[in-house]
Amino acid sequence: MMSDGQEGLLRIALQFDKGGSYARGIVAGVGQYVRASSLDWRLQLITPAEAQMPGLVWDGCIGDFDNRPVFDALASHQKSVIAVASACSAAAQCPAQIPLVMSDNQAFIALACDHLMQRGLPHLAFYGRPRYVGMAWAEEREDAFRKQVGSMRMSTHVFSDGAMRDATTAQQIVLNDLARWLRAIPKPCGIVAVNDSSAQELLQACAAAGLSVPDEIAVVGIDNDEVAASLSRVEISSVVQDTERIGKIAAQMLHACLRRTGPMQTRVHVPPARLAVRASSMYLQGTNPLVTRARAFIVQFVGHGIKSDQVAHHVNVSRSTIERLFHQECGCSVHDEILRVRLDMAQHLLKGGKLSASEVAIRCGFRTLQYMHVVFKREVGCTPSEYQAQRSGHGVEQKLSAG
Template identity: 40%
Template sequence: MHSHSPAHPRIHRIALLFNANKVYDRDIIVGIGDYLRSTRVTWELFLEDDFRCRLAGIEHFDGDGIIADFDDPDVADALRPCRLPIVAIGASYEDETAYPSQHPYVATDNAQLIALAYKHLIDAGLENFALYSVPVSPAHRWALERERAYLRLRQADQPNACAPDEIYRGLATSAMSWNQSSAQLIDWLRALPKPVGIIAVTDARARHLLQACLLADLAVPEQVAIIGIDNDPLARTLGRIPLSSVIQSTEEMGRTAAQLLHQMLGGVRLPGHRVLVPPVGVNALASSRHQPLSNAYVMRARHFIRQYACQGIKTEQVAAYVGISRSALEEHFRRDLGCTVHQAILSHKLDVAKEMLARRDASSSDVAVRSGFTSLQYMYTVFRRELDCTPREYQERMTLSVRA
């Protein structure tokens, strides 16, 4: 027993049973940390570096409480005999009996996650929809909930519209099945009516879609608009086309769970207490910015520009990719978009530079190189002409708007 006094509150030993390799789990842990920093609570935290070891002997944990990921059935099973105060975190369920009755439970609202993604695709002007899920397994009960939420929305919209192949689960991610998985995913994508908006149940699945579209030469977002769930920075950095995603309130879930455990450590009993946490909103990026275009030449050209503009491509290379003369492509761009091919390339570079400056993760000279400008001076010239400010002034403006 730790000695404690009003000046030195008791230190509680708390286990956090999460997989810190996943952005969802990491952000929940961040929320728990936020709660600890904003209160006088003092917890000594057990968080296993290698998540595969986190359950070894957990039933013998000599501590005071546990916050755990109950989406993982192994965690729920391992904690069944445990008599310590436990706060469970996991997916929301339509079936009330799916929740643990003996513990308080903080849930991400699956129905709201899917509803936000679906509305975003509708707002983009799409009329065909699909869902890319994961294979059925005890660890993927949350994905089944997202499938059911999607089906409810589709049937409410158009009772007879949902085709049987609108939901595709694919294969589990593994080195052995990767080529087969990609080939089957491409077959499914090619068979869907176009243009189509696809909701992926995670950002990892959304990234698979982006890669498959690239291999299949399907233009994103003109033919296939994609939105994931998690807002994972890693998924955004691994593709040429920035990925739209629904932002979960994971940090709020962590703060809520920490507050509930704090109350339980003070003697409050909360069996069966549930808190449903809605998502924050949508981070809308290029993968879902669908603009209805009937011109196949312009659609293919924009697909190529989005992937390679920052590598210094010229109008001739875009025309060669599309398969028509430069003058013919320019005519299509003027008629459909009211700009030249060069202006479209420059506009994409400018968007990339603006995004990098807003994130403040690189110097101006790095931004110039990575967004495809031939020099820092040229980037300054374009910013002055198009935005009436320097890159640094733009960065300061963005910083002030975030603070406001």
């Protein structure tokens, strides 16, 4: 270790799953701290197998406490180690001398529930995929939901209650059970999904059960998972984990340990960064059933270039009738609502940074790229390309050197 003011090149191991967005955000946060502090750290991502090799040489490590056997192998090296965990229950298991950074699942649930209540939804429910049974972070989120809803003296609706399902249950059986559960719970209902993969599954089940999203079932996921979002026709509202902040705090703790000044805290809970509000939770309280059906149709088919006449035809009323109802309920025309949903979808896709502006225009149902350009300049104040550069430019380039 280096004393204060004498820091040199240090080899820092980062033990996380390379493929997940959770891990990528943490690693990005570590990189941000290293660059901001002008540290000469050689960062190296190591696999679980490498972490357990006796010949591994490093000066400090930030590791995933959720993979306990691998983390214990790292801790046995008697070097400076910082633990990162997806559940606060890890605090009871992690040795007191090892600093620990934890995701605040209770805060995730509180943010999701508050959003659904503010939208005017009278009922709340919770869904977690059976494959997550027994996982600490999933159980912590479900328990937090029960406590949150209980404190509001509302009835609790949880899919797992009375359902004998686990990770071995066939997917179609789960979806059939889920559809039955969705039909039975009181509506309109806001459902908090344990993560975005569960939220995407909920939306599939709603489609199978003939339920409108978000007007009968509004959905909020957790983790802001781009993969799950890409699989869903309706964009998923999601609680965004502050993974970069987790990485920065872990790196700050490790820096203090390496300088022998000790971490400022040995147990830190990290709340969510924000709630990304999208179509799946945009419930409008007191909406006329015809407007409910029309809005659900718009959300589902906005990428097909639908027009106001098609919306009126879908709900089997005249164009003038649906326009009058939209002005009464939403304060806008059908065309304005189509454009709003189309623009929201385009902004979300542009922020992802994986599609060109031309591809986004096609996917969102704009007639041409030029038309999307005009709409963005008028409504957002910049071009689609400028918007994409502003929103995706914050991404951190991860410079991970070999050991």
